[in-house]
Amino acid sequence: MKVTVYVWDFPIRLFHWLLVFAVVGAYVTATLGGNLMDWHGRIGSLIIGLLVFRLIWGFIGTTHARFGSFFPTSGRLIAYLKGSWQGIGHNPLGAMAVLALLIDLAVLVGTGLCSSDDIAFEGPFHSLLNSDDWKDTVSGLHKQAFNFLLLLIFLHISAIAFYRLVKNNNLLVPMLTGKKQVPKLFASEVTGGGVLRFLSTVLVSGAVVWGIWGSVEFFRPINSAPVVVLTPSF
Amino acid sequence: MKTKLTLAIILTTAATTALAGPIEEQIRFRQSAYSFLGWNTGKIKKQVVDNPETFNKDYVSAAANAIAAVANSGLGELYGTGTDQGTGWKTSRLKPEFFQKKDEVTAIANTFNVAANELAKVAATGEVNAIKAQFGKLGETCKSCHDLIRIKE
Numbered sequence: 001m002k003v004t005v006y007v008w009d010f011p012i013r014l015f016h017w018l019l020v021f022a023v024v025g026a027y028v029t030a031t032l033g034g035n036l037m038d039w040h041g042r043i044g045s046l047i048i049g050l051l052v053f054r055l056i057w058g059f060i061g062t063t064h065a066r067f068g069s070f071f072p073t074s075g076r077l078i079a080y081l082k083g084s085w086q087g088i089g090h091n092p093l094g095a096m097a098v099l100a101l102l103i104d105l106a107v108l109v110g111t112g113l114c115s116s117d118d119i120a121f122e123g124p125f126h127s128l129l130n131s132d133d134w135k136d137t138v139s140g141l142h143k144q145a146f147n148f149l150l151l152l153i154f155l156h157i158s159a160i161a162f163y164r165l166v167k168n169n170n171l172l173v174p175m176l177t178g179k180k181q182v183p184k185l186f187a188s189e190v191t192g193g194g195v196l197r198f199l200s201t202v203l204v205s206g207a208v209v210w211g212i213w214g215s216v217e218f219f220r221p222i223n224s225a226p227v228v229v230l231t232p233s234f
Numbered sequence: 235m236k237t238k239l240t241l242a243i244i245l246t247t248a249a250t251t252a253l254a255g256p257i258e259e260q261i262r263f264r265q266s267a268y269s270f271l272g273w274n275t276g277k278i279k280k281q282v283v284d285n286p287e288t289f290n291k292d293y294v295s296a297a298a299n300a301i302a303a304v305a306n307s308g309l310g311e312l313y314g315t316g317t318d319q320g321t322g323w324k325t326s327r328l329k330p331e332f333f334q335k336k337d338e339v340t341a342i343a344n345t346f347n348v349a350a351n352e353l354a355k356v357a358a359t360g361e362v363n364a365i366k367a368q369f370g371k372l373g374e375t376c377k378s379c380h381d382l383i384r385i386k387e
Contacts, residue, residue: 033376033377034371034374035366037373119275119376119380120275120283132324136387141387
C-alpha cells in the first residue's frame with residue numbers, strides 16, 4: 001500500500017529551480033561575455049544567497065531537507081551498499097551527490113568573487129589578491145570548478161533518467177509538486193519548516209549577500225585605502 | 235640577379251626580426267600592450283559602467299583613443315614564430331595552435347580593431363549609453379580571441 005508523503009517542501013523546490021535558472025543564466029552570460037558579465041556577477045550573488053539559504057534550511061527546514069536526515073554517514077552508506085537502506089528523500093549516494101554539488105557551487109562563487117575575466121570584469125575581492133599569480137590561479141580555479149559542476153550535473157540528470165527508465169521511479173515530479181508516493185512502511189511524519197522560518201531564512205540570506213559586498217572595503221588593507229593622490233597633469 | 239634577390243630576402247628578414255625583436259622581447263611587448271589596454275578598459279568601465287555619475291567625456295575619450303591606438307599599432311608583428319614558448323614579464327599564455335589558426339585569429343583581430351576604432355568615435359560623442367554598448371562589443375571581441383588561443387589557467 002502506498003501513501004503520499006510531502007517529501008520536498010516549498011522552499012527546497014524554490015531553491016532547486018531558482019538554482020537551475022541561476023546556473024544556466026551564469027553560464028550563458030559568461031559565454032556571451034561583453035556587458036552581460038555584470039549580470040554574471042549579479043547572478044553569482046543570487047547563487048551565494050541561495051547557498052546560504054540552503055545551508056540554514058538544512059537545519060531548520062522540513063524533515064527531508066535537513067542534512068541530519070540524509071547526511072551520508074558510514075552506517076547509512078554501508079547499509080545502502082548492502083541493499084538494506086530504506087527511506088525516502090535523498091538516499092546515501094544521492095546525498096553525496098547533493099553535497100558535492102553544494103560544495104562545488106560554494107567553491108565556484110568563492111573563486112568567482114576573487115576572479116577576473118582579464119577584459120573588463122572582476123569580482124569584488126579580485127583586487128585584494130596581492131599577486132598576479134594568485135589572480136590567475138583563482139580565475140583558473142573558477143573555470144575548473146565549473147567544469148566539475150558540469151560533470152556533477154551530468155551525473156545528477158543521468159541518475160534521474162536511470163531511476164525513471166530502469167527503476168520506474170519518477171524523481172522529477174516530486175521536485176515540482178513536493179509530493180511522492182511511497183510504501184506506507186517508509187512513511188513518517190514530516191516536521192519542521194514553516195512560513196516564519198522560511199521568511200527569516202530568506203532575510204538572513206539576503207543580509208549575508210549584502211554583507212559580503214559591503215565587506216569589500218573592510219578587507220581592503222588600510223595602506224591601500226582609496227586616498228586622493230595628486231598626480232601630474234599630463 | 236639571384237644574389238641580389240637572396241640579399242634582399244636576407245635583409246628583409248633581418249629587418250623584420252630587428253623590428254619585432256627576439257622572442258622574449260615580442261612577448262614582453264605584447265604583454266605590455268595588453269596590460270596597457272587593461273588599464274584603459276578599466277578606466278572606461280569605472281566611469282561608464284560602474285559609476286556613470288562620475289563620467290568625464292575627455293577622460294573616457296582619451297582612454298578610448300589609447301585603446302584604438304594600441305589596436306591599430308600592428309600587434310600581429312609581435313606574434314612571430316616560436317612566441318608561444320617563452321617568458322616576457324611572465325610565461326606566455328599563447329596556445330601553440332595559434333600558428334594553425336592564424337586566419338581565424340586575424341579575422342577576430344580585425345573585428346577587434348574595428349570595434350576599438352568605433353569606440354573611439356562613439357566616445358568622442360560623450361553619449362554614455364552608446365559608449366557602454368560599444369564597450370561591451372569590444373569586450374566580446376577580446377573574449378573570442380581569449381577563448382580561441384589563450385591558455386586557460
